[in-house]
Amino acid sequence: MQQRFVPLYEQLRGADPASSQPIQGFWLIHSDEPLISQWIIDACRPIWQAHEQTIKRIELTSAKSWTNVITELDSLSLFGDASAIIVSGNHKPDKDTLDALARIAPDTLHHLLWQTPKQDKKSLSTKAIKLFDQLGLIIDGNIYDERMRGELLRMQARHIGVTLNADAWQMLMMHTEHNLLTAHQNLWRLSLLYPNATIDIDMLTTCLVDGAEFSVFDLSDTVLAGNTPKALQILNHLKNTDTAPSIILWALAKDARLILQIQAGKNPSNLRIWRNKISSYTNAARRSPTLTSQSWLSAIYDIDKTIKGVNDANVWRLLQQLVLSLCGTPMRSNQLTMP
Structure with missing residues (x-):
């Protein structure tokens, strides 16, 4: 089944979490706007929490990552607790995974939310997307005008x-x-x-x-260029102008994922990168040591947990560390200026 973003979002926002049924089944939201996906998550979160659904995140770094998704979907704790599983990435499941998803979908107590970039007409006709259409929900989160x-x-x-x-x-x-x-x-x-x-x-x-001096887009451009001093200056400005850490993380996470895909051998022209930005991403991929870049997803996950209050770490210091790493700068204690 297919659903427009706005009616679904308003329905979720207007629901009483305590009296609502738990959200279960398979959802896919496709959009090139990170805010849209985040708004759906924010609208679902009170219902997840009311029904004690544990929020888990899985980053798709390859088609094999779907093995982790299947493991989560197949698992229930001794107390029967269900999870809200947020899956990010554009890697499609293979045939065996599709068979497993088709087996699990009708009776699952979990809520699987798969976030992908905008899917064109050809992509929407693939077996993976059709499975979500037939057994779950596809949310069109794109802005067309x-x-x-x-x-x-x-x-x-x-x-x-x-x-x-x-x-x-x-x-x-x-x-x-x-x-x-x-x-x-x-x-x-x-x-x-x-x-x-x-x-x-x-x-x-x-x-x-x-608010016109710097934006998260300026931070992204500066990080891709490897300009550490300016990147730290922009990050400090964003902090002082009360820019939400979650918005900064979206921009940095998007850059990190694209760089990782280029390092894995993906053609930048096939990654929905603006033509005038391809050289910036390619240079960043060449500049960053593989061992360093492989730690980015873990850092992003830690920052996300901090933003959600799972731990009491300093989110701005964690963002600063991620910026330094993305810039390709060895981290030294005297560079960590965030209080």
Whole structure:
């Protein structure tokens, strides 16, 4: 079954976690916008927690990684606890794995959420995607035009309690054209600066100017270039301007995964990298020692756990360590400036 993102998201957000049925079965969400996938996870999380579903994450580094997914789906603790299994990556399961998924899907107590990049018409017709369509749910999380982006942003504005007048909305859409993340960051900033106020153009202009110096995209470009001093400067700026650590992690994790795929022999032209960024990713892949880059996924997982409150580590220091590693800089204690 196929489902548009907005109706499903609103349904999940409006549900009472305690009285809702547990979320079970196989879901696939495909989108090139990291925020969309994160919003679905955030909407599911209260229901998972209400039904004591343990959240587990699995990164697909190859088709063989699906073995770990099958192991989790086949397992239940002595107390019968189910899990919410978040799977990230574009590696499709092989025939044996598809057979196992088809066997498990009808009766599973787990919730499997597979996050992939945008799937084109050809990809949507593959056996793996068809299995999720037939036995589970496929969520189209793609933004096809500015009208859809505006709909998503207005929905999020309602949820975070920020109101813009018509002129301010028009200005925000023009200033952040085609960029969902930047627009969402500005909405969060407005909600903090002007709580319970209707935002006009003057208020919005102040916010846009204050936040215009650096963005997570600047951090990504600088990390790919291996410019350690500037990368640390941008990270510090993002911290001081209250940029959510989860947003920074999304950008760094995306870069890390693409670099790892290039190091594994993938053709950058087939990895949905913008043509003008291919050389940057290729150079970063050549610059980073394989042993170092293999530690990135573990670091990303640790940061994600810290953001979710699983441990009390310093998330900004962990992000700083990841930035240094992605830049290809040997880490020294005097470089760790985050408190």
